[in-house]
Amino acid sequence: MAKVAFIGLGVMGYPMAGHLKVRGGHELKVYNRTFAKAEKWAAEFGGRAVRTPAEAADGADFVFACVGNDDDLRSVTTGKDGAFETLKADAIFIDNTTASAEVARELYEAAKARGAHFVDAPVSGGQAGAENGVLTVMCGGDEAAFERARPVIDAFARMVGLMGPAGSGQITKMINQICIAGLVQGLAEGIHFGKKAGLDIEKVVDVISKGAAGSWQMENRHKTMNAGKYDFGFAVDWMRKDLDIVLTEARRNGAKLPVTALVDQFYGDVQEMGGNRWDTSSLLARLEK
């Protein structure tokens, strides 16, 4: 039973905060840029809606955030009325935003300067994973802070891992997105080719999905892709944001990501087709255009 704050009640944060309250049994204060959403959450789950991140963090043992990007994250932490104004010594700030490794390292230092802790903890599993409380959480930070945060995070997670020092959670999430980019484009090309050749895609997947071409994406997305339905999760706009972070980091660490960069451009084409909110498997729609 801890005092927990949650900042950012979007499609991910809203249910994640809910699990902290219901499964975790913690005392919750919630903040959202649009206050009405925080009030709605408080009415649904029982907790307190507050007007600023500073108010949310005040007195909390654990402060979670799940916001849009690096700038949003800086705003709700070290910005005016930000959580770091009130974050108490020894409190742990757990950031579930997919952000840069740079901002993670910066906020790790800022928290440390206050005697508090910062753990970067981006998630994967999408909206369904958040709603069902089965997210994968990739953490970076100090081991002691991680071990204290872990049982709290468990309320919305199926797998929680400490990947290394500050920023390592973000780097792991980036690796995840890089793998997905190439994989989904490959799958899209395979299905596109199969359809052009007149084959029954269900039958094809049935035969090849257990072998060397098999993947979670093939298993879980081939039916909807084959049907031209692209409303099953992580949106193209979000993927482009993530790939922007990935490609910036790669420029910094010298990694070569030719296909990731190309697929990022392809997602740009999908946006131009009006597919901003289509899921990432809509690379197939671009091929079929």
Next chain:
Amino acid sequence: MAKVAFIGLGVMGYPMAGHLKVRGGHELKVYNRTFAKAEKWAAEFGGRAVRTPAEAADGADFVFACVGNDDDLRSVTTGKDGAFETLKADAIFIDNTTASAEVARELYEAAKARGAHFVDAPVSGGQAGAENGVLTVMCGGDEAAFERARPVIDAFARMVGLMGPAGSGQITKMINQICIAGLVQGLAEGIHFGKKAGLDIEKVVDVISKGAAGSWQMENRHKTMNAGKYDFGFAVDWMRKDLDIVLTEARRNGAKLPVTALVDQFYGDVQEMGGNRWDTSSLLARLEK
């Protein structure tokens, strides 16, 4: 107990023919371009080594082939002393070569003209799959011929599917290779990026492999890739041959395969690095060059 012929005792064909003899319990005649190999096989498994494909097919109920490419396949079937010279009416020619859909349709017609049958039946699962008799076999052809051939094929297969009319087995194998091309490059970029960022790749895979980035390749190849070992199966030279078939077929059916075409070029770089016999995961070596 049937009369079976096997043409082409390479790294795949040699153990496949062995399973037809040992597990299938069939009477075997084997042909190989280098006769000594056929003699070795006959000495090991018990069967008859013959000097020409025509001699192998003579009197056989089922004739298998597993040779290098379209030209080799034409040579052992409709070429001089080829199997089609002696192929009896109602016999079934089962081609395990990865070849074009075009040659499959051509030989399907040629067999039909003789009152015999042709089933294109390329395999996946690599050398290990052939040795352990657990290949996936993707078939194209007539249902009646397929149903008769299936229990014989079962001797070296874990999964056997009829994908559609003549050529459909080859198209399915092509879809398999297309999916692998994008997938392996994505995985290679992910590992390359993770190493550049100083992360523990084992730990990363442990956390992300059950989710949306997960794949057979990630599960089965990340350790060897991370260790820079590329001697675990399907070679780059063979992959380039397959991708050549894929890209030719795509030109014919109008499918757009931008990443497959790019990865084919990358495999060309690997060949230039001396990686002709490295396995397909060696795309990572190219990034690390």
